[in-house]
Structure formats: structure tokens, C-alpha cells
Amino acid sequence: MSTSIAPARSSVPALAVSLRGVSRSFAAETRGERPKLVLRDIDLEIAPGEIVSLIGPSGSGKSTLLRQVSGLDAPDTGDIRIDGTPLLGIDQRSAIAFQEPRLLPWRTIERNVELGLPRGTARAAGRSRVSELLRLVQLSDAGRLRPRQVSGGMAQRASLARALARGPGVLVLDEPFGALDALTRLTMQDLLLDIHAAEPATILIVTHDVDEAIYLSDRVVLLGEDPNAADGSGSTIRRIISVPGARPRDRADATLALLRAELLDGLGVSSHHHKPAPLQTTVRFDTF
Ligand SMILES: Nc1ncnc2c1ncn2[C@@H]1O[C@H](COP(=O)(O)OP(=O)(O)OP(=O)(O)O)[C@@H](O)[C@H]1O
Numbered sequence: 001m002s003t004s005i006a007p008a009r010s011s012v013p014a015l016a017v018s019l020r021g022v023s024r025s026f027a028a029e030t031r032g033e034r035p036k037l038v039l040r041d042i043d044l045e046i047a048p049g050e051i052v053s054l055i056g057p058s059g060s061g062k063s064t065l066l067r068q069v070s071g072l073d074a075p076d077t078g079d080i081r082i083d084g085t086p087l088l089g090i091d092q093r094s095a096i097a098f099q100e101p102r103l104l105p106w107r108t109i110e111r112n113v114e115l116g117l118p119r120g121t122a123r124a125a126g127r128s129r130v131s132e133l134l135r136l137v138q139l140s141d142a143g144r145l146r147p148r149q150v151s152g153g154m155a156q157r158a159s160l161a162r163a164l165a166r167g168p169g170v171l172v173l174d175e176p177f178g179a180l181d182a183l184t185r186l187t188m189q190d191l192l193l194d195i196h197a198a199e200p201a202t203i204l205i206v207t208h209d210v211d212e213a214i215y216l217s218d219r220v221v222l223l224g225e226d227p228n229a230a231d232g233s234g235s236t237i238r239r240i241i242s243v244p245g246a247r248p249r250d251r252a253d254a255t256l257a258l259l260r261a262e263l264l265d266g267l268g269v270s271s272h273h274h275k276p277a278p279l280q281t282t283v284r285f286d287t288f
């Protein structure tokens with residue numbers, strides 16, 4: 001989808017994100033057991049306007065890391081900064097969206113988007129911002145509908161618009177397209193790139209889809225436990241891969257296919273799993 005979107009007013013410039021020595025553990029379920037270390041020594045510098053994907057096995061702490069960056073949870077040790085200054089609780093400079101749209105069912109789509117506006121936004125300004133955002137996510141005709149009246153993809157677009165409403169310098173997305181069908185996911189990826197062009201926030205996105213990570217990002221960060229370390233040693237950054245080429249990228253690009261294989265390998269999935277089936281018949285070349 002190559003959409004032409006009128007450039008929207010960008011309320012806030014994209015902001016740098018810096019994580020230094022971030023670790024997080026959780027108390028064990030069973031009393032007496034040691035706390036469970038989930039993240040260990042995470043160092044990551046994200047440039048303003050950069051799109052960074054985070055991939056890793058289930059349970060490797062991706063959502064936990066996003067919660068740290070958006071201030072929903074705080075690290076045990078380490079330092080997280082946005083634009084060079086430490087996070088202060090739930091930080092107004094960042095916004096987060098999840099796999100489920102989490103819309104309020106009794107509010108219309110536009111009233112849901114409105115919830116994301118900064119507190120104290122004047123009525124008229126708020127209304128024009130909401131209609132601008134609905135246009136950006138291609139929901140102009142759906143503003144008056146309720147969440148149950150729209151498709152999953154539309155609800156997810158509304159959720160993105162709500163996250164964008166406060167003009168975040170950092171947009172944090174936890175598997176935002178994970179619940180959508182494959183085709184809708186592809187169009188949503190293009191929409192996200194259009195949004196990024198119109199409102200260039202720094203984006204940190206978790207995905208399980210290696211192709212999506214490559215298509216969207218400047219860099220892909222692979223999170224996981226060191227297989228040689230003791231169990232429960234916590235996830236660290238295993239690899240950071242810079243994706244070459246400007247966006248929009250060719251999904252069939254051969255260089256990107258190599259990156260894909262490298263990332264799948266890093267996830268412990270071989271991209272050459274299927275061995276050719278043995279020949280059923282043997283061809284013999286008899287000499288006459
Ligand atoms: N509040 C919490 N209390 C206790 N343990 C937690 C808490 N939050 C996360 N964990 C644990 O931290 C680990 C990492 O969880 P997290 O949700 O970050 O993984 P993930 O990489 O996002 O996985 P998935 O790909 O399945 O979404 C899990 O073992 C989880 O049980």
C-alpha cells in the first residue's frame with residue numbers, strides 16, 4: 001500500500017532513548033527460591049527517529065524491557081533516559097500500544113482516540129488533532145463507530161492513533177500486529193511507515209515476525225539468554241543487526257533474505273529446515 005498522507009503537524013520531535021546496565025528480576029513464585037532474573041545488563045542507545053525492532057524467544061523479557069522504557073515498570077539496576085533525562089514514572093514523552101487494542105467498548109472510536117490527548121488540551125484543538133489522527137490511520141469514516149463495530153485491523157489503527165495523540169517522542173509497540181491476519185499485517189506495516197514519515201517518533205517495536213522486523217527497522221535487536229551461561233542468568237542483547245537500504249524495502253531483496261536467515265538462526269530456528277525429499281526412483285543410464 002503506497003498511501004499519500006497529508007503531512008501531519010508533528011507536535012514533538014523524535015527523542016533519543018538510552019538504556020545502560022538495565023537489569024530486572026522478579027520475586028520467585030515459591031517462597032525461599034531466588035528471584036528470577038529476566039533482564040541482565042541491557043545497554044542500548046536508540047537515535048532520535050530510529051526504528052528498532054526487538055525480537056527473541058517467548059519469555060525472553062521483550063515485554064518487560066518495553067515496560068521499562070515506557071515507565072510502566074522500573075529496573076532494579078541501571079539507567080533509562082529519554083532525550084538525556086531520566087524517566088519519571090509513566091513518562092509523557094513516550095506512548096505504548098499493545099497486541100490487543102484495549103479500546104473502551106462504550107466509547108466511539110474518536111472518543112477512544114481522544115483519551116490519548118495530553119491533559120488540558122483545549123476542546124477545539126483536541127477535536128482537530130483527533131480528526132487529523134483518524135485521517136493518518138485511515139479511519140476518518142469510522143470515528144463515530146464503537147469498537148465492536150470495527151474490524152481487528154481498524155481497532156488496532158485506533159489504538160495507534162490513541163498512542164500518537166499526545167505526540168510522543170518515543171512510540172513503544174508490543175507486538176502491535178500480532179493478532180492480525182497476514183495480509184492485514186502487511187498493510188499495517190506500510191501504514192506504520194507512513195505514520196513514521198508524518199510523525200517521526202523514535203519507535204521501539206517488539207515482534208515475533210522476523211520479516212516484519214527487517215521490513216520496518218533500522219536495526220534489529222536480538223534478546224535472549226546466553227546458551228552457555230547457567231540457567232536463569234537472564235536475557236541480554238545477543239546481537240544487533242543493522243538493516244541496509246532505505247525504506248520502503250523490497251520484501252524479496254536477496255540481502256534481506258540473508259539477514260532473515262541470520263536472525264532465524266539467532267532465534268534457534270534453522271531457515272534450511274526442510275531437506276530435499278529422497279528421490280523415489282533411481283535413474284539408471286544403461287549403456288547400449
Ligand atoms: N510482573 C511479573 N512478575 C513475575 N514475573 C514476571 C513479571 N513480568 C514478567 N515476568 C516474567 O518475566 C519473563 C519474561 O516475560 P516477558 O513478558 O517480558 O516475555 P516476552 O519476551 O515478552 O514473551 P512473549 O514473547 O511470550 O510475549 C517471564 O518468565 C515472565 O514470567
Ligand SMILES: [Mg+2]
Nearest residue numbers: 062063064174
Ligand atoms: Mg511479550
